[in-house]
Amino acid sequence: MTATGGCLCGTVTFECDELGAAGYCHCEDCRRCTGSAFNVSVRCAASGFRILSGEPASFTKSGDSGCELTRYFCQSCGSPLFTSSLRDPAVIYVKAGVLDDPETVRPALQAWTRSKVVWANIPSDIESFEEGRGSTA
Amino acid sequence: MTAVSGQCLCGAFRFTVEGPLENVRLCHCDFCRRGNGSAYSANCRVPVERFSVVRDDSALRHFESSPGARRHFCGTCGSPVFAKVDGDPDHIRIRLGTLDREAAAEIVAHVWVGSKASRDLISDDLPQFDERAA
Numbered sequence: 001m002t003a004t005g006g007c008l009c010g011t012v013t014f015e016c017d018e019l020g021a022a023g024y025c026h027c028e029d030c031r032r033c034t035g036s037a038f039n040v041s042v043r044c045a046a047s048g049f050r051i052l053s054g055e056p057a058s059f060t061k062s063g064d065s066g067c068e069l070t071r072y073f074c075q076s077c078g079s080p081l082f083t084s085s086l087r088d089p090a091v092i093y094v095k096a097g098v099l100d101d102p103e104t105v106r107p108a109l110q111a112w113t114r115s116k117v118v119w120a121n122i123p124s125d126i127e128s129f130e131e132g133r134g135s136t137a
Numbered sequence: 138m139t140a141v142s143g144q145c146l147c148g149a150f151r152f153t154v155e156g157p158l159e160n161v162r163l164c165h166c167d168f169c170r171r172g173n174g175s176a177y178s179a180n181c182r183v184p185v186e187r188f189s190v191v192r193d194d195s196a197l198r199h200f201e202s203s204p205g206a207r208r209h210f211c212g213t214c215g216s217p218v219f220a221k222v223d224g225d226p227d228h229i230r231i232r233l234g235t236l237d238r239e240a241a242a243e244i245v246a247h248v249w250v251g252s253k254a255s256r257d258l259i260s261d262d263l264p265q266f267d268e269r270a271a
Contacts (some may be wrong), residue, residue: 008171008208009200032146034175035217035232059147059214071146071215072204077200078210078217080174095174102170108252119161119233119242 003044005099006054007079012056014081014094017048022096023109026116027064033071033080037120040096041083042105049082049092056081064112142191143236145216149194152218154231155187158242161233163263166203166249173217179233180220181242188219188229 020043029038029118057075061067073079078113078116096105141158141247144151162183169178175206205223210216219232244263251267 008168008202029146031213031234031238032144032216033234034173035234036173036175036177036179037234038175040175057212057215061146061176061214073210075198075212075214077172077202078198078208078215079171080215097170097174097176115238117233117238117240119244 001104003065003079003099003101003104005094007054007056007074007077007081007098008070009074009077009079011076012074012079012081013052015050015052016044016092016094019044019094019099019104021109022105022107023111024107025111026114026120027112028115029063029069030112031115031117034095034097035126037117039080040105040107041093042096042099044082044094045091046084046092049094064115102127140189141240143218143220143231143240144192145196145211145214145235147196147211147214147216149192149196149213150211150216150218151190151192152231152243153180153189153191154183154236155189158183158233158236158240159245160249161242161244163244164248169249172200172202172208173232173234177247178217179242179244179251180230181233182225182228182230185229188231191207254257 004015022042025039056072058072060070070084072081080095140153140155142153144271158181164178165177196211197211198211199207208220253259
């Protein structure tokens with residue numbers, strides 16, 4: 001089922017054919033990128049992801065895994081929107097918070113828990129990885 | 138007085154905050170969810186005199202999400218760093234995610250939980266408010 005989303009100011013909107021696995025990430029870069037305790041991202045095939053309006057800005061930096069990540073955000077309102085990875089260019093990681101229907105997301109794991117802050121609020125009954133998620137999902 | 142430091146993702150904007158980080162509300166409203174891309178915004182309201190800019194490469198931009206409320210973010214890397222409200226000029230609302238990891242904060246409540254996503258399970262004992270905190 002097609003999912004839609006967009007930034008806070010409405011300039012950038014997108015749709016993706018099908019949402020895949022979702023998870024929390026506590027790494028420092030995700031914290032700074034969202035300004036919050038953690039990032040919640042959802043996998044989507046790049047071939048099924050389309051920008052419908054606007055042109056997001058981007059910033060590229062290597063994450064804790066050593067992999068180079070490009071983070072896309074709205075240059076008018078700052079909303080973080082999605083991330084792409086050189087390691088897996090066929091996948092887009094959509095920021096769950098900008099989906100129009102947040103109820104479609106069901107995070108199944110959390111990553112980089114060794115970096116989480118003491119004030120993070122996370123469910124206690126989902127799978128956890130101290131570093132990357134490995135080959136899961 | 139103890140100071141903690143923070144910065145955006147790319148480091149173009151760096152700051153320090155003095156004193157305790159108290160009365161932090163985790164806001165689940167739609168603006169904070171979209172503005173941060175995550176489950177909630179972790180906001181700490183501090184007096185402006187306790188907030189000091191260490192580095193500013195003129196990258197900051199802002200968006201007025203509601204009248205008189207401006208969300209400031211880095212135009213280079215997108216990090217949301219703080220917000221200012223016209224009706225409350227003596228305070229600044231910093232985003233806790235931009236602080237260095239060692240910073241400790243007193244979280245007191247979840248607010249606007251009526252807007253939260255069902256995936257966003259709240260498993261602590263903090264007070265919850267459908268809208269603003271009482």
